Amino acid sequence: MSKKESESGSAKSAGECTAGDTKDDKGLGLGVIFFIVAFVICFLSGTLLFPKLLYSKKEQPFNFDHRLHVEQTGDCESCHALREDGSFNGIPKLAKCQECHSETPLGETKDEAVFAEMYVAKEKEVPWYVYSKQPDCVFFSHAAHTKTKGMDCVTCHGPIGTSTTLKPYEENRITGYSRDIWGQNIWGIKKHSWDRMKMDDCAECHKKETGHQGYCFQCHK
Amino acid sequence: MDSALIPEGANRCSFPKFAIGIAIVGAVVLWGVYAMGLIWWKGLNQTNMNDYYGFALWIWADLAVIAVGGGAFFTGLLKYIFKVDGLKNIINFAVIIGFICYSSALLILAIDIGQPLRGWFIFWHANVHSMLTEVAFCLSCYFAVLTIEFIPNILENRQANKVSFFHHLAHNMHGVMPVFAATGAFLSFFHQGSLGGVAGVMYGRPFAVREGLLIWPWTFFLFTWSAAAFGPCFTLLVTKITETVTGKKLVKDNVVHLLAKISGWMIVTYIIAKIIDTLYWATVTAPSLGFNISHFYSNNGFYGYWLLVTEIIICGVVPGLILIMKSTRENPTLRLVAMILGVIGVCLNRWVMVLQIMAIPVLSFDTWALYFPSWQEIATTVLPIAYGIILIALAYRYLPVFPQEKELNAVKLATETE
């Protein structure tokens, strides 16, 4: 019993000395400093370091010069075309490349050499990473947008046609999404229509163009 | 050993004794947590639910705890808005019980959904037509309110209160409490109601569907009313249990009588409304959809008319009458009986409005679906009870929950110190 009392006594005194006099203003001040330091560190790491950790960088199998090919063919459609059933062929298969490259031989540049040896020779399709790859739950009709509504590729895909190199593919370690879906800006802020490719971006445009963001099944499967 | 934390002048059992008690209940909590882990890890196949029983034990538990937790908002409403001042001696406890009930409800919901990590979609992609959306919003808001209402009581802890900041905070919070009480009452009105709406709007389920007012089916109002009616019953019941366990009188009889009386009148008015609703549904609504009431209560192993009788007469009319009549109300035994019946009644009502709906075949060529929960479901449903006991124990031991405790037990204390 006496033990209890002494304990409670000590506790009481401790309590009293913390009952707001000069000494613990310092304590408080120190607390404030600690607060600010921690705040800044965490905020910065959350904004600058976090994206580095979140995304893994993957190099494409070899470089591809879009501008050169667009100059040669004149447009995107000659490689990224609609099939006769209205579906979109996405990234052309080896056969498509060889349509032209049967006569114009490969092997001048380092990348062409890789292409020729690793893939054409082995009749192996090139495992490209697709920057605009959407998840399995998404249905997207290129025909509806490009053919019927006459949209251009740039609106969603950006000026990739003028690029001469392929940037590394950044994959979100948690979701497996390409970084281009969320956008380069970690806050998800976009300047151009092609900076983000999330559902809200589709809905935004649909609302503007059709007056309605669309029904679930229009874009989901 | 923890006496520094115990409210001054209050007499509590020794710490080891307390610790052992907590440990025992804690074991139950661990069991529940284990089951919860299983469910989150392996998925809902750990339950005995199926495509006929999408809603089962958990949703019932949810509705039940929220119903009995209704004591908090209603007592708060009476105390702070209608200035029924006598209730200040029980309001703290009412709030704690409410806090326990609502935190439990949220926990259960988090287990019940198939994709917990997407749970926030209910807010982000909210569908305003869905009663469940209304539930989710009001539920979480009201839980916040309850937390705020609980905080001052926590800050009144002997040690916390020594910090001047906390001391003043607690004091000022008490001052603005009416605002929160009002908000709480408002929110509760809606989520208690929309929980009723959940069943009432299912127009594909003739047993559940009800006509109503604007977008709100009658069940909306019945649920709110019943929560307000039976909630206080539960508050009083738990108080009674706490008194029995601690062997102390904690709340003065006049307070108890007052709340019991109010509860009584609420129950009576509710049960009248409920009877009218049932009659109309049984004679007009259901038949218009091709169903005799007998269809809902026969040809199966469990759901019979006995449910109707038990819920409305035995656990509705009876407690109502006991509590409105002075003589019976002030008889402790009868009052206890009434409170127990009342709590059973409201829980039974929620059971019927969740599980019986699922059990009844609607297609003429379909069959009754009966269900018994898996141990994982039971464990996770017992979990909140255990957790509640612990929280009450802690609160009672370390917080000045019952303002009248000292006064009521003064003599006892005096004799002890001698």
Next chain:
Amino acid sequence: MNKENIKAHKFGMVIDLDKCTGCGSCMVSCMSENNVPFKEDESNKKDSITWMRVYKLTNGKSFPETEIVYLPRPCQHCGGKGDHGHSPCVSVCPATATDYGYDTGIVSQIYTRCFGCRYCMGACPYHARYFNWWDPKWPEGMEKYLSPDVSPRMRGVVEKCSFCYHRYQAAKDKAYYDGRDDIEENEYQTACTTACPAGAIVFGDLNNPAHRVHEIVKPDPHPAPNNHYVVGKSRNPNIFRLLERLGTNPKVYYLSEREWVRKAGDNYLDGEWDKIKNHHGPESHG
């Protein structure tokens, strides 16, 4: 509003129960078309995902008067009370994971939006909605036959018949490519319809008088006089819908010359059926 909304379709189905043999082709065609998974034990039918389920009905008479009929039940794609698009399930989904396509009349289900509260399953009187209690698993190598047109579902979400919406999408893509602004009747047919060896299922646009389904069903565009919730009742006395008087307004119609079968389609008070069976459709005080 986009094109479809201007001239809205209303896709629906009529199933001839006198032709249905209960062979199960529709069920399997649906499973294989829509990547429906399977478990070791599927004999608990209350935990067995079959978007198209074939019920066995009997007239309850004893040997040898007893009769059997099979009733295939896809999602009924209810139009809801008054056919306003507030289907029993759609109106209750808290996260808008299912919606009513006013351009097609098809009730959607978005697996990646659904968080598995199962309220829609409770609200659906047809048990057309199924929950993924288990992780879908295919025996090693069998995932190779999965179709890319329908995304496999993950554990913990609800799924149901979509009237093979992806086939509608494909048909539209083809139309876009050909520069047509709409699709032909035969371009969009559900997997169960094309599979049915007895030709018992007819699928098409209930809004299009040229479509067979419309010719057979002859839907009445006006609300039923005795129950204003009910819209699109068939003018053919041998055609009924399941639980029509609830006002769910399904887009799946059933045809049978057998009276007891038509009676089994809905619930009636004692003697009620005999009063109404002659003139067409059930009375209701709704």
Next chain:
Amino acid sequence: MKVDRRSFLGLGLGAVAGFSVSPVLLKLTDDSSIWTQNWPWTPVPVDGEVSYQNSVCSLCPGSCGISIRKIDDRPVKIEGLDEYPINDGGACLHGISGLQYLYDPARIKTPLKKNGDKFEEISWDDAISMVAGKLMDIRATGSPEKLACIADKDRGSVSGLLKRLVTTFGSPNFYTMPSFESYLELTATPLHGRGTTIGFDLENSDFVLSFGAGVIEGWGSPVNCFKANASRKERGAKLYQIEPRLSNTAANADRWLPINPGTEADLALGLCAVILKNNLFAGTAKFKGGFNKFSATLQNDYPLSKTSEITGIKESDIEEMATLFAKAKMPVAVFGKGRGDGSQSLKELIAVHTLNCLVGSINRKGGAFIQPVKNYLEFPAESLDGIAREGIAKPRLGRYVHDLVEKVNASSQPVVEALFVYQSNPCYALHDTKTIKQALGKIPFIVSFSSFLDETAKEADIILPVHTFIERLEDIPSGSGLAKTVVGLSKPVIKPVFNTKHPGDIFILIAKALDNAVAQNFEWVSYDKCLEAVAGRIWKSLAKDGHVILAEDVPEGSPEIDVTYLSGNPASVQSNGDGDLILIPIDNMRLPSAAMTASPFAIKTVSDEVLKGRDTVVEINPKTAKGLKNFDYVTLTTPVGSAKVMIHLNEGMMPGVVGMVKGLGHTFDNKYVSNKGVNINDLIGPVIEPGSGLDAAFGIKAKISRA
């Protein structure tokens, strides 16, 4: 200044605040939910270009045309082929499930050799030389007839090659499993002469009198029958169904007449008697073999009262049926209980078909077509050496597989040294499986040509795994009672998934590995070349159109009808045992019961009134149940065996009869389709019909007792 509690408080709060205003929380919340939408263990189907390829399904004798949807090289869906002469776009659930067989990990992935009770993988070369070696030894002993072979059918080029192998090797012992096709020929032969078979023109008939034929339960060419049945409504045609149980066909029919099990023959003859008595028969028909005697015997043996007493059908109904049938414009009577591939009594088959003969429905639109068995293949003449000639001159062990089994079990020393089993599963599909397994156990060397490790393959010493129908080229002749004869071409739509071979190629390889006497008969480089050669006449159009129609019109002329077989009125088959109930098999469209086993999809569609958990559910009439309730466990005992099953009370079941579904109770290693329920063939034993020698068991006496 000292760092106290509050400093740490500050630190903590700062950290929390810092992170919460940074994008971390926002992004992680979003990403965590997206993670649940793309769980790595949920497969993502690969997208690609859609294409369709036509082929023919050979899972059952139906021979339907199929269209296979592919994504790039990957088949993803099988559907019925529009405008195909047999199924015109329709498909049955088994055909649609075809891809589950193709990709099934339970397939035999490479040649196997039995070692003790285990199988070990071996190379194709070793496997072939092992088989060849063994065969050479047998041939060396000078008794090549000790090589026996069980195949599913004896039509088409693959069976042709196999038979050629066995013959040129020198053995007459080539057997086929009972099939509806075989019963059609067995029926036609005594009545219309050798080499004839029967086709039923259901889609034009206006009155179908079915003696238990499961017209919509897999009988004949299933999808074709579904269509014929579906069009009944429009055509105003009638279907009368005669069987003890309200099957789906009975339920769909215009009239169901429950009949005592096993008395169908008597009813048919009773009907004949009525038709003869009332002079309702067509004068045109050319009868021989003593028509008057036959007529007299019938009218004497089958007076209405007696027929009614035997069959349990009212006299008035019998008379009405006979009259309706005789007076209909295009009536046809069809036989073959259930799917028609189970055990049958020749007396019954002939009796039923005699009805067609009497009313002149032979070679008439909507009737029964008597046509020669079409042989569209031209194999070069076999050249046999001395050993072979001697061998094939020796008598066969019997006419049917069950004779072979009986001989093997009977004799002490091996009468069969080696057995080939191709695309058939006798250890599962024949009555009294115990004795079948026992017999195979006594055969020193068994080679199985199978895609799956089924009950029979498990008994084999060498398993040579064959392509599934989706991986192989093959001519698929229609049969099984179709009015028209179509040869379809099954094509490989995907490269072999496992290390399997085309059965035709395997036979050629084996032959080439044998001595020249045999090898010289197999000079093709591959099966594909062989088919092209032997299908010479029709190959071009077969390759071009994917099918060739050999006959579809009503055959010319009216063949003679020999009534000798029935004149003596052979005894009807009785069921064995002393139980108070009769157990009869039920054919269920969703459960295959022959060589093909059910796919996971098919099993999934099976009702819980048929299969519940791991238990077979048998059907009995509530009157028979004696207080038993639905899904009570009972022990079902027959003279052959007993099993624990559940019961389902079915008013559509004749009292005193127990119905058990066929196709359950497989015992091989595939958790989705095996070890579910009971194989009814473990409970029913063969009953040999005098005269025909067929196993004609229609059921067996049984008892049930609460388990």
